[in-house]
Amino acid sequence: MKYTVCLAAALVMALGTIANAEVRRHDKPAEAYQPEEAPGYLVDMRHEGSGILVAPNWVLSVAHNIFYDYHGKTLTIGDKDYVIQKLVFHPNWQEMPPELGQGDAAPLMTFLAGRTDLVLIKLSESVEGPEPIAIYNGNDEVAHEITVYGKGAKGDGITGEQMETKPARRLGYFRNVVDKADESWLYFDFDRPGADALELEGTTGSGDSGGPSVVVIDGKPYAFGLSSWRWYEGDLANFKGGVYGMTSVQQRLSRYRDWIEATIKADE
Secondary structure (H helix, E strand, C coil), X not given: CHHHHHHHHHCECCCECXXXXXXXXXXXXXXXXXXXXXXXXXXXCCCCCEEEEEECCEEEECHHHCCCCCCCCEEEECCEEEEEEEEEXXXXXXXXXXXHHCCECHHHHHHHXXXXXXXXXXECCCXXXXXXXXXXXXXXXXXXXEEEEEECCEEECCCEEEHHHHHHCCEEEEEEECCEECCCEEEEECCCCCCCCCCCEEECCXXXXXXXXXXXXXXXXXXXXXXXXXXXXXXHHHCCCCCCCXXXXXXXXXXXXXXXXXXXXHCC
């Protein structure tokens, strides 16, 4: 499992993880993409990646952020450590076969699109202070402007992600627009500066997996998706993450809200 997940971190936000969630426009300063503070519902995963607090003692993340058996380990939320009591992987989660990590990207894209990259993490006690974020329940995500949070490699649309920046795990965010949605995934492109690009246009980089896309409606934040992988065509040896034209892919949470709620309720 470690090898498979490492490939997903290298490919899945090398095709897949997220960063100072700021692989940004090359004509904007890095400081513009750094929020003053992290949202309370944003949770640092162990080693790399993020998750979100979806109930007082439950965290939702992408399954490929789990590198080994996390039972009895801790997550730090705020200034307190919380013990992981249980992990529930979505029944459609699959580990990535190592052979898909080389050669033509098409088989890997088919595999990633066909699995569900979600895990629910039960904590031994309720989190003190931060409020959980609600999962969006509509079916109209396309054309919404989203704010995406994460920690990982920084860079810009010309240089792409700079992997040496990834270990710092600095918080960042960017904005984008949902271009497409299917039954499982949300897609958004990284546009060059111009008519189609937002002021803080950006995309995901390695280390950003599990970072949420958020929309505020009537003053309340809703989670649209969690960053999972990136679309690519061609030989994987030539992949470069974070460049203009890159398509980032997030798990579409509205389609999994019933599973999330049923899993939590069944464990009450």
